[in-house]
Amino acid sequence: MLMQPVTTSSPHSLQRQTHFANYDVGFFNCAAELSGMSLNYARDEEIYGEGEDAEFVYKVAHGAVRTYKLLRDGRRQIGGFHLAGDLFGLDLGGRRHLTAEAVADSKVLVFKRRQVESVVAQNLAAARELWLTTANHLQHAEEHMLLLGRKTAIERLAAFLLEMDARSGQAGRIELPMLRRDIADYLGLTLETVSRSFSELQSAGVVELDGARHVVLRNRAALEEMGA
Amino acid sequence: MLMQPVTTSSPHSLQRQTHFANYDVGFFNCAAELSGMSLNYARDEEIYGEGEDAEFVYKVAHGAVRTYKLLRDGRRQIGGFHLAGDLFGLDLGGRRHLTAEAVADSKVLVFKRRQVESVVAQNLAAARELWLTTANHLQHAEEHMLLLGRKTAIERLAAFLLEMDARSGQAGRIELPMLRRDIADYLGLTLETVSRSFSELQSAGVVELDGARHVVLRNRAALEEMGA
């Protein structure tokens, strides 16, 4: 189903160590300046797999990443998309409980988990910041459980578009980095139902599609009414 | 839909302050000994509501608590059940993002959020323990999103029974503290579908129902096969 990954550099082949001196409260917010260690992943390339050791923590520089779980027969649930600026791969306990893949060609900053741990052990503010990240992921998951358990197809898509809009650059114009199948697996639907719901929103005048990946919000109030 | 709460004591009417001296690594594990401050809630009584200030953190002494979100029209998604020993209400950011209610008559230990914060600010081990609690809640939510987005009714019930069994006292015998409606709202189903799925599991010889609330596992392997 998914494309064969195009091999780029892997974290395991990294030569250079990152320096973790002088960590501040906003440590992970200005990580780019501190670390300089980054990796590129091609579309559909795996970043880490469920069950592996969690050796690294990641921050998206640009592009987009999906994290998901699979059932034995291939059914997939995407737990979240990680866009520029988002931290991911912060699995406490040291085991990956989801798989991470690049949605589009992406660059990510990489931090050695061991070193992140030592920062946390010394710096309360940094520890709190990372805890807050985990708490934010939990809050997102709680909202998403409501969507998956109780919302209709059109409500799910409306909520998704509002979420993407809130995380996008300019409000009202969304550039979707992912395909219909990814949206479907995020929303607990099939890609056909996602497509039909897009068409429905468009013919209702709520959104306008300029190609499959560019969405313009025409009636945010209506969308918010639907997204609940 | 839900019963009118029977009024018992509320956190806001507490006279006595808890003392937080001498906090250790296992602070929350031996909280009962340290605090002595506990509250009783009757079945269906609200402990806190979505949107309120998060003044307290709770630990279930006995009984069971559900935390959930509501849609405007009353559709409900239960995010989790909290049983004896479980911590809940640890909302970072100080706002409740779910509502908490007693599933059955329950006793909970109560901690002032302010004081928990000060412990966290001074004690790295305690901070790490609480962070781990948040991470465990996140991991549960990730597993539950897979269930809600991608599993069939029978798979959901199988997974639920395995989860409850793992958290119960003696393996293979489950005493369910909640009603069919709660199970349904946890699994993203209707209570009729939950009931039918119970019947199906029973006539397949996988479980045995002794009354609606007592379940005996007859074929764990089959249940695990279904629960995925």
Place this chain on the structure above:
DNA sequence: CGGCCACTTGATCCGACTCAACCTGCGTGG
């Protein structure tokens, strides 16, 4: 013993899935 709440079971309905055809835009090679 009566009533009611929780649960079960049955009949029907409907929203989303499945299967299938077709469209569209883009990259590639002749």
Place this chain on the structure above:
DNA sequence: CCACGCAGGTTGAGTCGGATCAAGTGGCCG
């Protein structure tokens, strides 16, 4: 530069799993 190929998307027809609506059952408490 155009035509072909194909991945991604849309649309249609039919099916099905779970929801809804509706009885009926059982067990507990007053």
